[in-house]
Amino acid sequence: MRLAALCAVCMLPVALLRRTAPEQALLLTTAILAAALARCLCLAAPVLEEVRALFGRAGIETAYISVLLRTTAAALVTRLCADLCRDGGSQSLATAAETAGSLAVLLIALPLLRAVTDLLLGYFT
Amino acid sequence: MKQWLTACLFVAALLFLCGQALAAQLPPELERLAPEAAALADGGEGLLPGVRRLWREGWEQAGEYLLAGVRSTAAIMAGVVLLGVAESAAPAGKDTLGQYVSITGALWITAVSAGNLNALIGLGQQTIVDLSQLSKALLPVLAAAEAASGGVTAASARQVAAVFFSDILLTAIERVLLPAVYLYIGTAAAGAVLEGELMERVGSLLKKLIGWALGGLLTLFTAFLTISGAVAGTADAQAVKVAKAAVSAAVPVVGGILSEAAESMLAGAGLLRGLLGAFGALAVLSFCLVPFLRLGGQYLLYQCASLAAAAAGPKKLTGLLTALGDAFGLVLAMTAASALLLLISLVSSLTAVVP
Amino acid sequence: MIQGARQWLLGVVLTAFAGGLARQLAPKGRERALVGLVCGLLLTLALLEPLAELEWAAAARDWPGPAQAALAESYRQEGQAALSAVIAEKTEAYILDKADRLGLRCAVEVAVSAGESGIPLPDAVTIRGGYSAALAACIEEEVGVPPEKQIWLEEETWTRESEQSP
Numbered sequence: 001m002r003l004a005a006l007c008a009v010c011m012l013p014v015a016l017l018r019r020t021a022p023e024q025a026l027l028l029t030t031a032i033l034a035a036a037l038a039r040c041l042c043l044a045a046p047v048l049e050e051v052r053a054l055f056g057r058a059g060i061e062t063a064y065i066s067v068l069l070r071t072t073a074a075a076l077v078t079r080l081c082a083d084l085c086r087d088g089g090s091q092s093l094a095t096a097a098e099t100a101g102s103l104a105v106l107l108i109a110l111p112l113l114r115a116v117t118d119l120l121l122g123y124f125t
Numbered sequence: 126m127k128q129w130l131t132a133c134l135f136v137a138a139l140l141f142l143c144g145q146a147l148a149a150q151l152p153p154e155l156e157r158l159a160p161e162a163a164a165l166a167d168g169g170e171g172l173l174p175g176v177r178r179l180w181r182e183g184w185e186q187a188g189e190y191l192l193a194g195v196r197s198t199a200a201i202m203a204g205v206v207l208l209g210v211a212e213s214a215a216p217a218g219k220d221t222l223g224q225y226v227s228i229t230g231a232l233w234i235t236a237v238s239a240g241n242l243n244a245l246i247g248l249g250q251q252t253i254v255d256l257s258q259l260s261k262a263l264l265p266v267l268a269a270a271e272a273a274s275g276g277v278t279a280a281s282a283r284q285v286a287a288v289f290f291s292d293i294l295l296t297a298i299e300r301v302l303l304p305a306v307y308l309y310i311g312t313a314a315a316g317a318v319l320e321g322e323l324m325e326r327v328g329s330l331l332k333k334l335i336g337w338a339l340g341g342l343l344t345l346f347t348a349f350l351t352i353s354g355a356v357a358g359t360a361d362a363q364a365v366k367v368a369k370a371a372v373s374a375a376v377p378v379v380g381g382i383l384s385e386a387a388e389s390m391l392a393g394a395g396l397l398r399g400l401l402g403a404f405g406a407l408a409v410l411s412f413c414l415v416p417f418l419r420l421g422g423q424y425l426l427y428q429c430a431s432l433a434a435a436a437a438g439p440k441k442l443t444g445l446l447t448a449l450g451d452a453f454g455l456v457l458a459m460t461a462a463s464a465l466l467l468l469i470s471l472v473s474s475l476t477a478v479v480p
Numbered sequence: 481m482i483q484g485a486r487q488w489l490l491g492v493v494l495t496a497f498a499g500g501l502a503r504q505l506a507p508k509g510r511e512r513a514l515v516g517l518v519c520g521l522l523l524t525l526a527l528l529e530p531l532a533e534l535e536w537a538a539a540a541r542d543w544p545g546p547a548q549a550a551l552a553e554s555y556r557q558e559g560q561a562a563l564s565a566v567i568a569e570k571t572e573a574y575i576l577d578k579a580d581r582l583g584l585r586c587a588v589e590v591a592v593s594a595g596e597s598g599i600p601l602p603d604a605v606t607i608r609g610g611y612s613a614a615l616a617a618c619i620e621e622e623v624g625v626p627p628e629k630q631i632w633l634e635e636e637t638w639t640r641e642s643e644q645s646p
Binding site: 268269272273277278280281282284285296297300301304305308311312315316319320321323324326327330331334378379382383385386387389390 | 482483485486489490492493496497499500501503504519547548549551552555556558559562563566567570571574599601602622623624
Binding site for chain 3: 055
C-alpha cells in the first residue's frame with residue numbers, strides 16, 4: 001500500500017518535470033521504479049523462501065521453481081523497461097527491450113524444455 | 126447416480142432376504158459394535174420395522190444439523206449477492222475491482238464454510254472407519270455360517286476378497302482420496318482468486334481421479350465375487366456330491382442320522398445367516414444414515430446456493446460454491462463406497478446358492 | 481505407491497497454483513504468454529516425471545492365496561467338528577432309546593471319525609452298563625459298529641476300578 005501511495009505521490013513531480021525537463025522526469029521515474037522494485041524484492045524474499053520450502057516438501061525440484069520465478073521476474077523487468085522506453089518517447093527501444101526480454105525468458109526456460117523433451121522421448125524409447 | 130441405484134437395489138435385496146431369525150444368537154462382539162442394530166435384529170420384529178425406526182431417528186438427528194447448514198449457506202449467499210452488487214456497480218472495463226471481488230468472495234466463502242467442511246469430512250472419515258470395523262467383525266462370522274451351510278470354498282474366497290479389497294479401499298481413502306478432497310477444495314479456492322481456468326481443470330482432474338478410484342475398486346470387487354463364486358461353487362458342489370454318496374452308502378439308521386444332523390446344522394446356519402444379514406443391514410444403516418443425510422443435505426444446499434449465485438453473483442464464486450458442494454459429494458461417495466463394499470459382501474453371501 | 485500417488489497429486493496442484501500465480505503477476509500481453517509457456521512446460525514435467533519414477537511392481541499386492549486355502553481348511557475342520565458332535569449326540573440318543581426299549585439302564589458314549597469320504601461316521605461305542613447281546617447286535621446291525629469296536633464297561637468292573645483308584 002505504501003509503495004502504491006509512493007508511486008501515486010511521485011506522479012506529481014514527474015508530471016511537472018515532464019513539461020520543463022523531460023529527461024529529468026525520466027530519471028526520476030527510473031529512480032522511483034528502482035526503489036519500488038527493491039522494496040518489492042525485500043517483501044517477496046520470505047514468501048519466495050516459503051514457496052521453495054513448500055515445493056521441496058511436495059517433491060518438486062527447486063531448480064524448476066527457480067526457472068518459473070526467474071521467468072516471471074524477467075517478464076516483469078522486460079515490461080517495466082519497455083514502458084520506461086515508451087515514457088521516454090522511444091517506441092523502437094521499447095520493442096527492442098521486449099524482444100530481448102522474450103529471448104531471455106526462452107533462454108531461462110531452455111533447461112525446462114530440455115527436461116520435458118528428454119522425458120517424452122524416454123517414454124517413447 | 127449409478128452407485129446410488131445399485132446401493133438401493135442391494136438394500137432391497139437384503140430386505141427380502143433377511144427374514145426373522147428366532148433361534149439364532151448374535152455373537153457378543155457384534156452386539157457391542159452396533160448395540161442398536163443388534164437390539165432391532167434380535168427383537169424379532171423383522172427388518173422393515175427396524176429400518177423405519179432408524180430412519181425416523183436419523184431424520185430427527187440430521188434435521189438440526191441441516192438447519193445449521195441452511196443458516197451458513199444463507200450467510201454465504203448474502204455475501205455473494207453483496208459482492209455481485211459491488212461488481213455490477215463498478216465502471217465497465219475495470220478488471221481490478223472484479224479481481225478484488227473474487228478474492229474477497231473466495232475468502233468469505235471459505236471462512237464461513239471451513240467449520241462445516243472440517244466437521245463433515247471428519248464425520249465421513251469416522252463413518253468409514255466404523256464401517257471397516259463392522260466389516261472386520263461381521264464378515265468372518267457370516268463366512269463361517271455360509272461355510273457351515275456347505276459353501277466352504279465360496280465362503281473362504283469371499284471372506285479373503287472382502288478383507289483384501291476393504292483394506293485397499295480404506296488405505297486409499299485415508300491416505301490418498303481424503304487428502305485429494307482437501308486439495309480439491311484448495312484448487313477451487315485458488316481458482317476463484319486466480320485468472321484463467323487452470324485451477325478449475327486441475328480440480329476437475331482430481332474429482333475424476335477420485336470417482337474412477339472408487340468406482341473401479343467396487344467394480345473389480347463385484348466382478349471378483351461373481352467369478353470366484355461361480356468357480357468355488359463347483360468345488361463345493363463336488364464336495365456335497367461326495368457327502369451325499371457317503372450318506373446313501375451308509376447303513377439306513379446312520380444315513381438317517383447323517384441327514385438329520387446335516388439338516389439341523391443347515392437350518393441353524395441358515396437362521397444365523399438371516400439374522401446376520403438383518404443385523405448387517407441395520408448396522409450399516411445406523412452407521413451411515415445420519416452422515417449420508419448431513420453430507421447429502423450439505424451437497425444439495427451448496428448446489429442450490431451455486432444456482433442462485435449464478436444469477437446474482439460473480440462467475441468465479443459460483444464455480445467455488447459448486448466445487449465446495451462437490452467436495453461434500455466426494456466424501457459422501459467415499460462413505461457410500463465403504464458401505465456398498467460391505468453390503469455387496471453381505472448380499473453376495475446371503476444370495477449364494479448353497480449346494 | 482500410495483505415498484508416490486500423494487506426492488504426485490500434491491506436486492501437480494502446487495505446480496498449477498504456482499503457474500497460475502506467475503501468470504497473474506506477469507503483465508498482460510506477450511510476457512504473459514511466455515510465462516504461460518513456461519508454466520505449461522513445468523506442469524507437463526510435474527504430471528509425467530513422477531509417473532516415470534513410480535515403482536509399479538511394488539504397487540502390486542500379492543493375492544492371499546495361502547490365506548484363502550488355510551481359511552477354507554479351518555472352515556472344513558470346524559464344520560467337521562460340529563457335524564461330528566451332532567452325529568455323536570444323535571447316535572447316542574438312538575442307542576439309549578433302543579436300550580430303554582430292551583429294559584436296560586446304561587450310559588452311552590459314541591466316538592465318531594471321518595471315513596474314506598471324509599464324512600464323520602460312528603466308529604466306536606462305549607457302553608457303561610451290563611452287557612446285552614441284543615443291544616450289541618442292534619448296535620452292529622443298525623449303527624454299523626462291529627463288536628470289536630464296542631466297549632462294554634460293566635457296572636461292577638467300573639465300581640471296582642473307581643474304588644481302587646485314589
